[in-house]
Amino acid sequence: MKSKRQKGNFHQILAPLLFLLPNMFIFLVFIIVPAFQGLRMSLMDWGVFTDPVFIGFRNFAELLQDSVFWVTFVNTIVFSVSVVGLMVVSSLILALLLKRNTLTGERVFRAVFYIPSLLSMIAVGIAWRFILGDEMGVMNYLMRSMGGPGVPWLTSGRLAMMSVIFVSVWAGSGYYMVIFISGLQAIPTELYEAARIDGSSSWNTFWLITIPLLKSTLLVVVVLGTIASFKAYELIFAMTKGGPGYATKFIVQQVYQVAFMEDRMGYASAMSIILMLLIGFFTALQFAFSGKDQSYE
Amino acid sequence: MKKILLLLSVLLLVSIQLFAAGAQEQKAQQPVTLSVMWFNDANESDVFLATIADYLAANPHVKLDMQVVAFADYEQKLKLMISGGNPPDVARVTNNHLAALISSLEPIDGYVADINAVKAQFMPASVAFALDDAGKLRAYPTEATANGMIVNKTAFAKAGIDVVALSKTWTWDSWEQAVRKVIAANDKIKYGLALDFTPHRFSTMMFQMGGRFLNENQTAMGFNNPGTIAAIEQFKRYHDTGLIPKSVWLGSENPAELFQAGLVASHIGGSWNINTYNKNVKDFEWVVVANPKGAINSSVPGGKFIASFKDSKNKVEAQKLMAAFSDKAHNEMYCRDTFNLSSRVDAQVQYPSNMADFATFKSDLEKTPPFTANEWKHPVVNKVSAYIREQIVEVLLGNITAQQAVKNVDVKGATFF
Amino acid sequence: MNKQYPFKLILQYIIILLLAAATLFPVFWVAISSFKPQSELFRFPMSFLPDEWTLENYQNALSQGNFLLYFSNTVFVAVVATLITVMINIMSGYALAKYRFPGRNIIFYAMIATLMIPLQVIMISIFLQLKRLGMLNSLWGIIIPPAATPTGIFLARQYMVNLPDSMIESARLDGGKEFTIFWRIIIPLSKPIIATIAIFSFMWRWNDYLWPLIVITDNRKQTVQQALANFVGQLQINWSNLLAMTTISIIPVILVFLTFQRFFMTGITSGSVKG
Numbered sequence: 005m006k007s008k009r010q011k012g013n014f015h016q017i018l019a020p021l022l023f024l025l026p027n028m029f030i031f032l033v034f035i036i037v038p039a040f041q042g043l044r045m046s047l048m049d050w051g052v053f054t055d056p057v058f059i060g061f062r063n064f065a066e067l068l069q070d071s072v073f074w075v076t077f078v079n080t081i082v083f084s085v086s087v088v089g090l091m092v093v094s095s096l097i098l099a100l101l102l103k104r105n106t107l108t109g110e111r112v113f114r115a116v117f118y119i120p121s122l123l124s125m126i127a128v129g130i131a132w133r134f135i136l137g138d139e140m141g142v143m144n145y146l147m148r149s150m151g152g153p154g155v156p157w158l159t160s161g162r163l164a165m166m167s168v169i170f171v172s173v174w175a176g177s178g179y180y181m182v183i184f185i186s187g188l189q190a191i192p193t194e195l196y197e198a199a200r201i202d203g204s205s206s207w208n209t210f211w212l213i214t215i216p217l218l219k220s221t222l223l224v225v226v227v228l229g230t231i232a233s234f235k236a237y238e239l240i241f242a243m244t245k246g247g248p249g250y251a252t253k254f255i256v257q258q259v260y261q262v263a264f265m266e267d268r269m270g271y272a273s274a275m276s277i278i279l280m281l282l283i284g285f286f287t288a289l290q291f292a293f294s295g296k297d298q299s300y301e
Numbered sequence: 302m303k304k305i306l307l308l309l310s311v312l313l314l315v316s317i318q319l320f321a322a323g324a325q326e327q328k329a330q331q332p333v334t335l336s337v338m339w340f341n342d343a344n345e346s347d348v349f350l351a352t353i354a355d356y357l358a359a360n361p362h363v364k365l366d367m368q369v370v371a372f373a374d375y376e377q378k379l380k381l382m383i384s385g386g387n388p389p390d391v392a393r394v395t396n397n398h399l400a401a402l403i404s405s406l407e408p409i410d411g412y413v414a415d416i417n418a419v420k421a422q423f424m425p426a427s428v429a430f431a432l433d434d435a436g437k438l439r440a441y442p443t444e445a446t447a448n449g450m451i452v453n454k455t456a457f458a459k460a461g462i463d464v465v466a467l468s469k470t471w472t473w474d475s476w477e478q479a480v481r482k483v484i485a486a487n488d489k490i491k492y493g494l495a496l497d498f499t500p501h502r503f504s505t506m507m508f509q510m511g512g513r514f515l516n517e518n519q520t521a522m523g524f525n526n527p528g529t530i531a532a533i534e535q536f537k538r539y540h541d542t543g544l545i546p547k548s549v550w551l552g553s554e555n556p557a558e559l560f561q562a563g564l565v566a567s568h569i570g571g572s573w574n575i576n577t578y579n580k581n582v583k584d585f586e587w588v589v590v591a592n593p594k595g596a597i598n599s600s601v602p603g604g605k606f607i608a609s610f611k612d613s614k615n616k617v618e619a620q621k622l623m624a625a626f627s628d629k630a631h632n633e634m635y636c637r638d639t640f641n642l643s644s645r646v647d648a649q650v651q652y653p654s655n656m657a658d659f660a661t662f663k664s665d666l667e668k669t670p671p672f673t674a675n676e677w678k679h680p681v682v683n684k685v686s687a688y689i690r691e692q693i694v695e696v697l698l699g700n701i702t703a704q705q706a707v708k709n710v711d712v713k714g715a716t717f718f
Numbered sequence: 719m720n721k722q723y724p725f726k727l728i729l730q731y732i733i734i735l736l737l738a739a740a741t742l743f744p745v746f747w748v749a750i751s752s753f754k755p756q757s758e759l760f761r762f763p764m765s766f767l768p769d770e771w772t773l774e775n776y777q778n779a780l781s782q783g784n785f786l787l788y789f790s791n792t793v794f795v796a797v798v799a800t801l802i803t804v805m806i807n808i809m810s811g812y813a814l815a816k817y818r819f820p821g822r823n824i825i826f827y828a829m830i831a832t833l834m835i836p837l838q839v840i841m842i843s844i845f846l847q848l849k850r851l852g853m854l855n856s857l858w859g860i861i862i863p864p865a866a867t868p869t870g871i872f873l874a875r876q877y878m879v880n881l882p883d884s885m886i887e888s889a890r891l892d893g894g895k896e897f898t899i900f901w902r903i904i905i906p907l908s909k910p911i912i913a914t915i916a917i918f919s920f921m922w923r924w925n926d927y928l929w930p931l932i933v934i935t936d937n938r939k940q941t942v943q944q945a946l947a948n949f950v951g952q953l954q955i956n957w958s959n960l961l962a963m964t965t966i967s968i969i970p971v972i973l974v975f976l977t978f979q980r981f982f983m984t985g986i987t988s989g990s991v992k993g
Contacts, residue, residue, distance in 0.1 A: 017820075019896035020813035024825065027810040027866040033851075034863035035832045038843030042835075052380045052842070053405065072691075101734055115976050116738045119745055122971045124925040124943055126950075127964045131744035134751070138548030139491070140558050142747065145764050159552035161698070174741065179918075183873070186914055190880065220876050228869060231833050238927075245498070248551035249694045260838055264377050266684045266717070267401070269842070276836050283834040338935065342951030344782070368935040371947035378931065381845045387854075389935070395952060446953075489762065555955075562762040573953040583757045 046273035056270070063274035072250065073258060073275060079165070080254040080282070084233040086169045087176070091229050092222070095177040099184030100214075114185070118178035125175075129242020132171050136243070158244055161251030168240050168252050175239060176232070180225045187221030188214070223294040227287055234283045255279045332362040333618045338379070338389040340372040343576060345393070348638045349626075356625045363618055376401060388610035390619040396430040396603050396674075399440060400683040403431075406439040407609045412620040422627075426602035426666070426674040427644040440608035441627040442644030444636055447662040447669075448505040448601040450592050451560065451574055452567040453483075453490070455585035460486035468590035473509070473535070476567075476593040480544065483566045493544040495556030496536075496569040500686040501601060501677070503693065505569055507532040508673050509595030514682045514714075519675065522714035524689070525707040528596060533696055533703040540697050550694055560587075571603070572662045575655050576640040589658035592665055600665040602674045604644055642666075685714040745968070752776070752961035759957055775962035782959060784937070785945070791857060792941045793970075796923040799861040803870055803919045804912055810866075811874020811911075812904055816886060826875070833868040837928055845932055859933040860941075864926070870915045877911040878904070913981040917974070924971050942967050 046063055050056035067073055102114050120128065135142050136157040144154035158164045191214065199209045215222075237256040240246070246253035255275060263272035339346040346369050357363055368389060370378050376398055382388045383405045394402065410416045420428050420438055427442035450468075457464035460482040467479060480493030496502055507513070512528030515521065539545040546565065548554040560568040561581050568574070569592075578587055592600055607626060609619040625631060629647055636643040636650045642662060643650050652659060676682055692706040701709070747766075751759060752775055754768040779785070814826050837844075844863070845854075853859035881904070889899045905912070927943045934940055946967065949960040 016817055020817035020819050020822070023809040023813035023817075023900070026806040027829075027871065028825070030806075030863065030866040031829065031832055034844060034847060035835065035840075035866075038840040038847055039832070039835050041843040042840045052384050098737070101730060107730075111976070111979060113734055113738060114979060115972065117741055118975055119968075119972065120741060122921055122925070122968060122975065123745070124927065124946065124964075124967070126927075126943075126946060127748065127968070128744075130960070130964065131748045133554075134747050135744055137554050138552045139546055139554060139564055140562060140760060142764065149763070156547070156552065158554075159548050164552070174744075178741075182914065182917075186877075186910055220879065224872060224876050227830070228833075228872070234834075235836055237838070243553075245553040247553060247691075247694060249691060249698050249700065256836055256838065259836060261687050263838070264380070265687050276838075279836060280831075280834045284831065287830065287834070336935075340951065341948055341956075342954040343956060347782070367937050369937055369940075369948055370935060371944065371950060372952045373947065373950060374931050377841075378935065381842060381932070382935070384842060385845055385849045385854075387849070558760040561760040564762060571953070577954055581757045581760065584761065 042273045043277065045270050046277050048270040048273075049268075050270050051267040052269065059270070063271050066271065067274055067278065072253075073255075075250045076253050076255045076258045077278070077282075079250070079252065080234060080256075080279075083165065083169060083172075083236070083252075083254060084230060084286075087172045087233040087236075088226060088229045090169065090173045091176050091180060091233075092225055094173055095180035095225065096184055098177060098181040099188055102181070103185050103188045114181070117181055120175045120177070121179040123175070125238035125242060128171070128175050128239055132167075132243055136167055159248060161248050164244050164248060164252050168243055171243065172233065172236060172239060176229065180229060183225055183228075184218070184221060187218050187224075191217045219294060223290065226290050230286050230290065231283055234279065234286075255282075333615050334364045334366050335391055335615055335619055335622060336366045336368060336389040338368045338370060338392040340370055340375045340393060342372070342573065343639065345639050348635055349393075351638070352631050352635045353622070353626055356622065356631075363622065383610065383612070386612055387614075388612050390613045390615045391607060391609055391623060393443075394440060394606050394608055396606070396677060397683055399430050399606060399608075400678050400680045403433050403439055405610055405612075406433075407611050407613065407616055407620075408433070408437040408439050409441070409620065409623075410437050412617070413624065422629075422646065423644050424602075424646055424666070425671055426669070427604050427606075429671060429674040430602075430604065430678045431606055431608075440606035441623050442604055442606050443627065443632065444605045444639065444641035445644040445666065446572050446603040446605075447642065447666040448502055448569065448571045448592075448603070449589060449662050449665050450567050450569050451578065451587055451589050453560070453563060453565070453585055454588045456483050456487045456490050456563070456566055459483075464590060465588060468593075471591075471593045473593045473595055477544070480566045487566075489563050490566050492546045492559070492565045494539065494567050494569065495546060495549055495559045495565045497556055498550050498553055498690070500689045500693075501603065502569055502571070503532075503536070503690075504673070504677070505592065505599070505601050506536060506595070508599040508601060508670075509592060509597060510535065511596035513672070514676045515679060519679055521718060522681070522685075522711040524710045524714065525704075529707055530703045532595075533693060533706060536693070537697055537703065547697075550697055572642050572659065575658050579640070579655060589661040591661060597670065598665075598668040599673060600662070600669045601677070602666055602669060603677070605641075681714055681717045684717050685710060688713050748961055749965045749968075752958070752965045754958075756958045759961075775958040776966070779959040779962040779966070785963075787938060788940050788942050788945045791939060792924060792943075795857055795860050795941060796920050799865055799923050800916050800919040802861065802865045803867055804916050806866060807870030807915055808874050808905070808908060808912060809900070810871045811878055812900055814871065814875045815878035816881070816883070816904075826871075829868045829871055841928075841932055848933060853933065855934055855936045855939055857934075857939055860926075860929045864929050867919065867922075870919065873915055873918075874908070874911055878908065881907055909981065913978060917978050920974060921971055924967075 045056065047058060047060060048056035049059045098117050102110055102117070104110070138144060138154060138156055138159050141157065143157065148154055156163055157167050195213050196209065199213055204212070235256055236254065237260070240252055240254065241257060244252045246257050256279070259272045259275045259279070262268050262275065339349060346367060350365070350367065357365065379388070379392065379398065379402060383402070388405070409419065413419050416438060423442045424445060427445055428438065431438055431440040431442060433439050452464050454464055457479070462479050462482060464479070467475070471479070477493070484490050484493060496506070507529055510528045510532040512526055512532045514524055516523035540547055540550070546554070546559060549556050549559070556565070556568055557570060557574060557577060559565050561578065563585055575589070592598065607623050609616055609623065613619055626635070629645060632643055632645050633648050633650050636648065637652055640652065642659060689710050692709055695701045696703050696706045750767065753771050753773070755770060755772050755774065758768060758770070814822060848854050848859050848863070853862070885903055886899060889903055925943060927947060930941045930944050934944065946960065946963050949956040949963065
């Protein structure tokens with residue numbers, strides 16, 4: 005590394021900065037500056053129409069005692085960890101089934117599994133309310149017309165959580181399937197040939213060849229999936245409105261409610277900073293676990 | 302790769318063409334263009350334009366720039382625009398919006414000759430919503446809404462009950478006896494009542510039981526009172542005994558859909574449901590009835606308004622337009638075509654159908670005590686209402702008692718005073 | 719492999735077909751319901767197919783508001799934004815993958831971190847910023863600010879890390895300029911990831927609601943998603959229009975996906991690179 009810098013290569017420093025410039029400029033103006041304002045606002049007491057008053061860390065102190073916030077905190081983690089876990093598995097299975105380019109109808113199937121990711125969250129919420137609704141849903145209608153009792157998919161707290169997890173996995177798997185397929189196709193086929201000649205079982209091939217070579221893709225999927233699931237809001241709100249009670253209420257919904265219904269922007273900013281730290285913690289963990297990244301060798 | 306580029310550029314070209322066509326239209330500038338912000342339940346923005354067409358024809362220098370925003374984000378969008386210093390010239394607002402935004406609205410007082418004459422044209426509850434702390438009118442009432450009960454008349458008839466006659470004097474007890482008979486007599490009817498998943502609709506029952514949100518002179522919370530507790534407990538009992546489907550308050554299912562499907566005997570919704578049911582219910586007869594009496598007779602008033610903002614750019618023209626839109630003839634036309642109750646006391650709206658149903662809502666509204674409007678216009682009630690909803694659900698789930706819930710609400714509400 | 723295990727292949731087909739049916743069921747339900755008259759939507763007993771097929775919902779949805787204009791606005795935003803996003807993200811991804819310069823890791827992690835900020839909270843600050851820059855009620859206000867997507871940079875970087883350094887080095891020795899190397903060597907090698915980012919960006923822009931909500935109020939500048947959201951009122955929901963419009967809005971993205979997928983899925987083998 006040092007030898008390269010010794011070359012005094014002007015291009016090695018200026019060129020990448022120029023390449024990064026448009027992106028960094030947009031980030032700076034539209035995300036970073038507003039975000040720092042948000043950070044400052046977390047130390048203020050203010051509503052949309054009132055002047056901010058500096059109150060130090062009192063918002064954070066209040067958060068520690070806010071039982072509703074901690075319920076949403078735990079819900080968010082439970083939801084996110086479950087969704088990411090299930091989604092990695094489901095999207096990888098889909099990718100493995102549809103990776104080879106020779107299967108008849110493969111392109112159509114990929115599109116089919118990708119369709120849920122194409123829908124706006126409004127549409128997804130509508131579709132699943134039609135299916136899981138207690139009285140008016142198709143599932144319960146079928147179960148009852150066969151003489152069974154209905155299942156309270158969205159009415160019982162535990163089932164409602166499972167339902168929103170399931171639907172989130174349904175809605176996201178196609179997206180990550182696409183990323184996995186790209187990753188899988190970059191694995192040289194010779195390696196599989198060699199494994200086959202050595203008589204390795206497909207189970208062993210999967211764990212010894214596919215998974216290790218898919219590591220950088222896995223990291224992308226896990227990191228993006230984690231961040232997206234921590235920020236999930238529209239779909240869950242459309243399905244359950246956070247209920248029953250607090251059962252599927254997550255931090256983002258609480259932030260929204262406090263900011264715009266209770267008009268406490270400072271307190272909401274403090275909550276969202278906790279959310280960011282939480283996401284940051286999980287993401288850092290994932291980067292750490294992924295071990296050495298090929299690029300930094 | 303080339304194909305992608307080709308496709309992209311074709312799409313781009315097409316959209317630029319259409320885009321340019323839109324931009325050219327804009328160039329034909331007129332002396333005043335009022336920006337009008339609206340949200341739609343059905344087709345209100347179109348009806349507004351049709352209603353005001355004659356005014357615009359008579360005033361060719363006025364042009365309207367309609368901005369329709371989805372209701373779910375309407376308040377937030379208005380707040381963004383106000384805090385950014387560029388609110389629209391005219392906006393349609395609800396009574397809830399008024400509670401949050403009234404200080405940003407332009408008082409009407411300075412623009413009309415006799416403000417008291419204007420106030421006298423509208424129902425007292427509607428005026429109450431639009432008054433600021435100093436008693437200045439800041440918005441023109443347009444439509445009024447009333448919460449009330451709509452019943453499946455066919456199902457009641459099948460149980461041998463003349464629901465229209467019975468409802469003239471019924472109490473919650475006689476209502477309960479009747480719907481239990483209805484459930485027994487109809488295979489399809491599973492429940493007695495569906496009540497919208499909002500604190501506003503819940504407050505129908507609460508006010509009837511003598512409950513309230515705030516203390517008498519609105520200086521502090523007063524949710525912890527016998528009437529409110531009785532209402533929550535009755536509500537829970539109805540859930541526990543299968544009279545109300547759990548799926549509405551616990552699973553956020555839409556009660557209007559349950560009623561349309563013919564699964565519930567009665568629905569506490571409001572005057573806006575007439576429009577929906579008129580279009581969608583084909584399998585049975587339904588009718589609006591008086592609310593059952595608890596400790597008192599009460600509906601809950603609500604409504605829509607039209608207002609201009611302190612920072613609006615064309616306030617004078619905006620006020621003229623609003624005044625014209627709110628006069629008797631325009632208001633009657635607008636309410637008739639949107640199928641709503643009018644806020645004007647002198648309006649004689651000739652609806653194409655359902656005259657009796659509207660009359661029932663109106664008479665329920667007349668029996669309603671005025672403090673209900675004053676409670677619902679209070680900013681703290683609006684801020685704490687999401688929490689109230691959550692706490693009621695906690696009671697329904699059996700996690701806390703009604704007594705604990707009302708205490709929690711009072712503690713939370715106190716932080717906003 | 720397939721010839722050796724025809725049974726396994728059939729089993730895979732069955733699994734795929736079952737999963738596909740389960741995946742599509744909710745979408746079908748929405749699409750088929752859009753052909754039901756409003757009064758049939760919430761009727762008991764239910765029926766999957768409409769008793770009476772009708773196109774009335776489509777006529778209503780298309781005649782209300784200015785559908786064609788919303789549609790072309792959305793196409794304009796999605797296409798232009800995708801072009802910009804792909805360009806600047808690929809550039810950034812390349813810089814982060816193939817150059818060693820001080821602060822590289824910090825910039826990379828900072829960009830990922832911006833993904834963690836919940837937009838809802840900084841909405842007011844963003845709104846004020848856009849106002850200062852005069853970008854409100856302009857389609858450029860929806861296009862530019864979210865064009866720098868951390869997701870795109872992340873995908874681009876992870877892909878380009880695996881490109882061989884040797885090609886770049888030898889091009890440098892031949893006296894290639896940095897930008898020429900990027901344009902002539904890196905871009906052609908990165909086609910699959912370009913296509914992936916393009917399709918993700920297009921889909922996201924097509925469905926995005928939050929940015930148009932912040933930026934646009936003018937009716938002539940609204941997007942399809944805003945028009946969709948307008949069908950849900952305070953007290954009533956215009957189900958028939960909503961279902962019809964939702965169905966229409968899905969069709970273009972499916973077509974785009976079907977057209978483009980061979981570029982980013984099969985295309986990868988032709989440009990296959992072995993790290």
